[in-house]
Amino acid sequence: MKLPLTYDNYIFDLYGTLVDIHTDESDTVIWEKLAMFYGYYGALYEAKELKERYETLVKSSEAELKKKLEDMDIEKQKEASDAQFAISYAHEASPEIHIEDVFEKLYEEKGVNPTKELSVHTGQFFRVMSTEYIKLYPGTKEMLKELKVAGKKVYLLSNAQRIFTAYEMRRLDIFDLFDDVFISSDYNTKKPDIRFYKELINKHDIDVSKSLFIGNDSTTDIKGAKECRMDAFYVKSNISPKDDMAHDADYIIDDFTNW
Numbered sequence: 001m002k003l004p005l006t007y008d009n010y011i012f013d014l015y016g017t018l019v020d021i022h023t024d025e026s027d028t029v030i031w032e033k034l035a036m037f038y039g040y041y042g043a044l045y046e047a048k049e050l051k052e053r054y055e056t057l058v059k060s061s062e063a064e065l066k067k068k069l070e071d072m073d074i075e076k077q078k079e080a081s082d083a084q085f086a087i088s089y090a091h092e093a094s095p096e097i098h099i100e101d102v103f104e105k106l107y108e109e110k111g112v113n114p115t116k117e118l119s120v121h122t123g124q125f126f127r128v129m130s131t132e133y134i135k136l137y138p139g140t141k142e143m144l145k146e147l148k149v150a151g152k153k154v155y156l157l158s159n160a161q162r163i164f165t166a167y168e169m170r171r172l173d174i175f176d177l178f179d180d181v182f183i184s185s186d187y188n189t190k191k192p193d194i195r196f197y198k199e200l201i202n203k204h205d206i207d208v209s210k211s212l213f214i215g216n217d218s219t220t221d222i223k224g225a226k227e228c229r230m231d232a233f234y235v236k237s238n239i240s241p242k243d244d245m246a247h248d249a250d251y252i253i254d255d256f257t258n259w
């Protein structure tokens with residue numbers, strides 16, 4: 001499959017677009033192993049208790065961050081002297097927490113004060129255990145290299161956690177094929193929130209009329225790109241949501257298997 005070469009900037013989603021991955025956090029064995037890991041450092045959990053506290057902390061942290069983002073929007077709308085500027089902030093917030101903070105809190109709830117390094121390594125241990133497989137879609141490297149040879153700018157904009165994704169990209173040997181990598185946990189917000197898109201657009205002074213966003217999810221990828229007035233290329237992959245449709249996309253591939 002070939003991308004049109006008429007754009008200056010190519011902005012990619014990662015999972016389900018360039019990388020095929022399957023994770024399962026529901027397996028009881030994973031939580032038993034993770035509870036054992038916590039126990040090594042004095043934080044004693046039963047597997048069920050650990051799973052429940054993890055899920056509760058994730059939800060409460062996301063809710064707290066969502067409120068913070070929405071409060072910021074309200075303040076910016078109040079301060080805006082320009083109606084159009086104010087309207088640009090009138091969208092639903094999509095929070096992205098730092099997952100390592102959750103693993104840190106799980107230690108603290110058992111009276112353990114972990115180092116930041118331990119919290120990160122605990123999260124990475126959990127990720128490795130819950131990952132069934134991770135691999136590039138066939139032709140991914142070649143496609144990215146072709147864009148670079150053609151003089152195009154290539155960026156990544158991924159809803160993901162830095163402590164997982166940066167390492168996975170390096171393991172797959174694609175990190176250095178991008179001109180810049182934007183991971184949502186670094187910005188406390190994720191697609192389709194246009195705040196995340198604007199981090200990339202503003203940093204690199206991107207001309208959206210000369211840019212193409214490529215992704216596998218009509219809501220998180222295509223919707224956000226179109227709200228930023230960017231052309232969108234939709235690939236329906238094995239990771240795309242069931243019955244997903246991307247009617248607003250400028251290009252649609254409904255049987256994506258490789259590049």
